[in-house]
Amino acid sequence: MMTDNSSPHDSGNLYIASILGILLMVVAAAVVWVAQVRPSVAVEAAPVEQPASAPAQPESAPAQTSTGDPAAGQAKFAQTCSACHGPTGEGIPNLGKNLVTSEFVAGQTDEQLLAFIKVGRPTSDPLNTTGIDMPPKGGNPALNDTDLENIVAYMRSIHK
Numbered sequence: 001m002m003t004d005n006s007s008p009h010d011s012g013n014l015y016i017a018s019i020l021g022i023l024l025m026v027v028a029a030a031v032v033w034v035a036q037v038r039p040s041v042a043v044e045a046a047p048v049e050q051p052a053s054a055p056a057q058p059e060s061a062p063a064q065t066s067t068g069d070p071a072a073g074q075a076k077f078a079q080t081c082s083a084c085h086g087p088t089g090e091g092i093p094n095l096g097k098n099l100v101t102s103e104f105v106a107g108q109t110d111e112q113l114l115a116f117i118k119v120g121r122p123t124s125d126p127l128n129t130t131g132i133d134m135p136p137k138g139g140n141p142a143l144n145d146t147d148l149e150n151i152v153a154y155m156r157s158i159h160k
């Protein structure tokens with residue numbers, strides 16, 4: 001009697017035990033799967049952020065192309081440009097803008113900056129931001145292209 005009763009009881013336990021065993025394996029497999037998938041989601045998400053910050057790089061890229069001599073440029077800058085932009089290029093209120101932090105300078109190629117200095121930015125220019133004249137060549141027509149290239153190299157060296 002006892003053996004007849006215990007036999008189906010034991011096989012019932014075995015059945016439940018094997019179901020639980022399979023469930024445990026499924027849960028374990030799911031945990032392992034999630035652990036593997038999570039990092040790959042993070043890896044996939046990272047490149048999405050990069051294109052957003054990428055366009056900022058070309059703006060600062062021209063800063064590395066200077067060919068002039070910054071030391072010679074500093075001497076010319078001190079003679080002409082410092083009168084309005086200050087001895088260190090940090091600007092003088094109501095005279096000349098800060099060239100150290102200038103986004104305009106950072107966004108221009110050397111060629112563009114050289115061309116800009118030649119013509120300046122009069123108050124009649126819609127791009128003028130202060131209502132004060134930036135005279136052609138800073139008002140010093142004696143500055144030649146080499147001088148201006150050196151001045152551009154100097155401006156690159158002080159720019160932050």
Ligand code: HEC
Nearest residue numbers: 081084095096097102104128129130131132133134137138
């Ligand atoms: C008589 C004063 C004066 C002198 C001298 C002068 N500048 Fe300027 N400069 C200005 C003013 C004012 C501005 C701002 C014009 C504006 O309102 O957009 C300016 C703007 C600039 C800018 C553009 C800055 C920006 O963020 O937009 C550069 C670059 C620049 N000057 C370079 C020079 C260089 C190089 C020299 C010397 C060769 C020089 N300047 C001499 C008055 C001067």
